[in-house]
Amino acid sequence: MSETFAPATLAEARPASVVTEGLWVRGLLIAVAILFLALFLVLPLVTVFAQALAKGFGAYLAAFTEADAHAAIRLTLLTAAIAVPFNLVFGIMASWAIAKFEFWGKNLLVTLIDLPFSVSPVVSGLIYVLVFGAQGLLGPWLLAHDLQVIFAVPGIVLATIFVTFPFVARQLIPLMQEQGTAEEEAALTLGASGWHAFRTVTLPNIRWGLLYSVLLCNARAMGEFGAVSVVSGHIRGLTNTLPLHVEILYNEYNFVAAFAVASLLAGLALVTLLVKSLLEWRYADEIKAGARGH
Amino acid sequence: MPGATEGRASERTGGSTAIRVENLSKTFDTAAVLHDFSLDVRAGELLALLGPSGSGKTTLLRIIAGLDFPDDGRIVFGAEDATRLPVQQRAVGFVFQHYALFKHMSVAENIAYGLNARKRSERPAKAEIKRRVGDLLDLIKLSGFADRYPSQLSGGQRQRIALARALAVEPRVLLLDEPFGALDAQVRKDLRRWLREIHDRTGQTTIFVTHDQDEALELSDRVAVLDKGRLEQVGTPDEVQEAPVSATVLKFLGDTIEVEAIAQGGEVRVDGRLTPVRAPGGLVGPVKLYARPWQLQFAEGDGAHLQGLVRSSYRTQGRQRIEVDRPEGKTVVVEAADTHRFAAGSPVGLRITGGHVFPN
Numbered sequence: 306m307s308e309t310f311a312p313a314t315l316a317e318a319r320p321a322s323v324v325t326e327g328l329w330v331r332g333l334l335i336a337v338a339i340l341f342l343a344l345f346l347v348l349p350l351v352t353v354f355a356q357a358l359a360k361g362f363g364a365y366l367a368a369f370t371e372a373d374a375h376a377a378i379r380l381t382l383l384t385a386a387i388a389v390p391f392n393l394v395f396g397i398m399a400s401w402a403i404a405k406f407e408f409w410g411k412n413l414l415v416t417l418i419d420l421p422f423s424v425s426p427v428v429s430g431l432i433y434v435l436v437f438g439a440q441g442l443l444g445p446w447l448l449a450h451d452l453q454v455i456f457a458v459p460g461i462v463l464a465t466i467f468v469t470f471p472f473v474a475r476q477l478i479p480l481m482q483e484q485g486t487a488e489e490e491a492a493l494t495l496g497a498s499g500w501h502a503f504r505t506v507t508l509p510n511i512r513w514g515l516l517y518s519v520l521l522c523n524a525r526a527m528g529e530f531g532a533v534s535v536v537s538g539h540i541r542g543l544t545n546t547l548p549l550h551v552e553i554l555y556n557e558y559n560f561v562a563a564f565a566v567a568s569l570l571a572g573l574a575l576v577t578l579l580v581k582s583l584l585e586w587r588y589a590d591e592i593k594a595g596a597r598g599h
Numbered sequence: 600m601p602g603a604t605e606g607r608a609s610e611r612t613g614g615s616t617a618i619r620v621e622n623l624s625k626t627f628d629t630a631a632v633l634h635d636f637s638l639d640v641r642a643g644e645l646l647a648l649l650g651p652s653g654s655g656k657t658t659l660l661r662i663i664a665g666l667d668f669p670d671d672g673r674i675v676f677g678a679e680d681a682t683r684l685p686v687q688q689r690a691v692g693f694v695f696q697h698y699a700l701f702k703h704m705s706v707a708e709n710i711a712y713g714l715n716a717r718k719r720s721e722r723p724a725k726a727e728i729k730r731r732v733g734d735l736l737d738l739i740k741l742s743g744f745a746d747r748y749p750s751q752l753s754g755g756q757r758q759r760i761a762l763a764r765a766l767a768v769e770p771r772v773l774l775l776d777e778p779f780g781a782l783d784a785q786v787r788k789d790l791r792r793w794l795r796e797i798h799d800r801t802g803q804t805t806i807f808v809t810h811d812q813d814e815a816l817e818l819s820d821r822v823a824v825l826d827k828g829r830l831e832q833v834g835t836p837d838e839v840q841e842a843p844v845s846a847t848v849l850k851f852l853g854d855t856i857e858v859e860a861i862a863q864g865g866e867v868r869v870d871g872r873l874t875p876v877r878a879p880g881g882l883v884g885p886v887k888l889y890a891r892p893w894q895l896q897f898a899e900g901d902g903a904h905l906q907g908l909v910r911s912s913y914r915t916q917g918r919q920r921i922e923v924d925r926p927e928g929k930t931v932v933v934e935a936a937d938t939h940r941f942a943a944g945s946p947v948g949l950r951i952t953g954g955h956v957f958p959n
Contacts, residue, residue: 490666490695496717
């Protein structure tokens with residue numbers, strides 16, 4: 306052991322050698338990683354597009370011309386259009402409260418915000434059935450007022466909101482905590498109203514983190530299957546979102562149409578990934594703020 | 600800032616009270632930070648709030664600004680009770696310890712922020728805002744930096760921008776929280792002198808918080824010494840140095856040597872030998888004598904009040920500081936002219952030439 310620390314040995318050793326493995330180890334690790342990615346990520350993605358186009362471009366396009374597909378696309382867009390802004394507003398409010406104030410039960414709130422990530426989506430869906438369903442807690446009341454939540458659009462929206470709840474808040478809480486309140490206080494002492502300070506100081510400071518989280522939130526809102534599947538009731542043309550529509554087509558052995566619709570979701574995922582990478586590359590500081598000690 | 604100061608000239612003269620802090624109390628969770636705290640701030644003065652960390656000085660500054668609210672007591676601006684006035688309506692300029700510049704705005708946008716935040720009816724015209732930003736940039740000697748961003752500036756430059764931003768709204772009072780705390784020694788010194796100049800030129804009533812005695816004594820017209828949420832003493836730098844009201848103030852204002860002494864009939868004796876220090880009337884019996892390092896001289900025989908062994912010495916700026924171990928185990932620091940070198944271990948006698956006594 307003593308030789309290892311002899312000055313001569315240290316001086317000759319190149320600094321890189323301490324952390325770098327032998328050539329063949331590196332090669333092996335890289336090969337395994339690439340093989341794994343190819344097998345589990347790239348191959349399925351290629352398969353989606355290959356299957357979708359298996360019977361030509363005409364058959365591919367035909368999958369989107371039927372009324373049920375239109376309805377599914379509309380419903381998915383509608384759900385995302387409600388769930389994402391809702392979670393955007395809620396996420397900003399919650400992270401503002403958590404990052405900038407001290408109050409009793411703060412840790413509990415932080416834990417609760419994370420809950421949707423730790424609960425299986427199917428369970429999330431079931432919760433809504435148990436609360437709003439015909440046999441559920443609020444069922445009789447809803448029935449009496451002729452309101453339908455389960456097996457209808459409101460249920461789908463609620464389930465989606467629940468599942469995508471944490472995205473914005475989790476991104477913004479560390480970011481806002483790191484930024485503290487000094488800039489807002491400075492704005493207030495300069496005469497700005499609370500709203501003016503929020504618009505001109507807080508929002509610009511979190512804009513890229515916000516955009517990043519909205520992107521992820523949107524991808525999840527459009528792609529959510531489990532929770533939505535439980536509350537939807539799978540009524541064609543009425544309560545089918547894109548992921549549910551894919552499942553129905555697949556179960557009917559309509560592979561071309563199923564994969565064609567799936568390719569839409571895969572495309573969405575790819576675009577999301579691309580924009581996400583761009584944001585991460587361009588605004589790394591702001592997005593990763595929570596992880597930084599600063 | 601020519602336009603900004605003319606209106607205030609009348610307020611400045613006569614040293615009338617600009618801000619009155621009355622019987623302020625503040626408790627965070629269960630810890631009291633301010634106890635029944637009162638202080639008058641004179642118009643046009645540069646007042647230092649000096650105290651160790653945890654003395655409540657920053658809390659006091661934030662309460663004056665309206666960023667915190669007291670549990671009890673009042674803040675009066677001129678004749679107006681401002682205790683419940685929201686921060687936006689107090690017209691204070693606050694400079695934060697870490698500047699709190701708006702990162703995504705240029706220097707010019709930062710300085711203009713307070714003017715742009717005003718209601719449309721009270722907002723100056725674009726050209727007027729631009730002119731004022733230009734004037735302020737001249738004042739802080741950063742003309743030509745208008746289009747830079749805070750990340751492109753040094754700490755000292757950021758501090759100056761933060762000051763200009765606060766001055767832009769023509770505040771009734773300028774509040775600075777540890778304004779030089781985050782800067783290195785040389786920049787601190789330059790900025791101190793510069794802040795004093797700016798104050799002399801604008802006559803802006805200014806309160807600044809610091810834990811650095813030199814900063815407070817060099818910069819301010821008056822120093823308020825805080826300890827544990829109470830005002831120990833307020834006075835000019837000369838007053839607090841020459842006539843400290845308590846051992847706390849004395850100790851906080853610089854290095855001190857503590858010696859057991861006996862007071863009787865106004866005279867103070869150490870080890871039975873008379874010192875030139877006078878005890879206030881009524882102070883009789885065992886007392887503590889506090890002297891500065893330069894109030895001790897080396898002396899021999901009966902001239903010495905204290906005995907000790909030289910532990911070490913070092914030179915600093917033409918003087919030398921000698922650490923002397925006293926028989927009872929305490930080490931005292933003596934400051935002397937850099938003429939004679941003392942070998943470690945040699946016995947020396949020390950003569951007290953001045954100091955203050957306080958009850959034990």
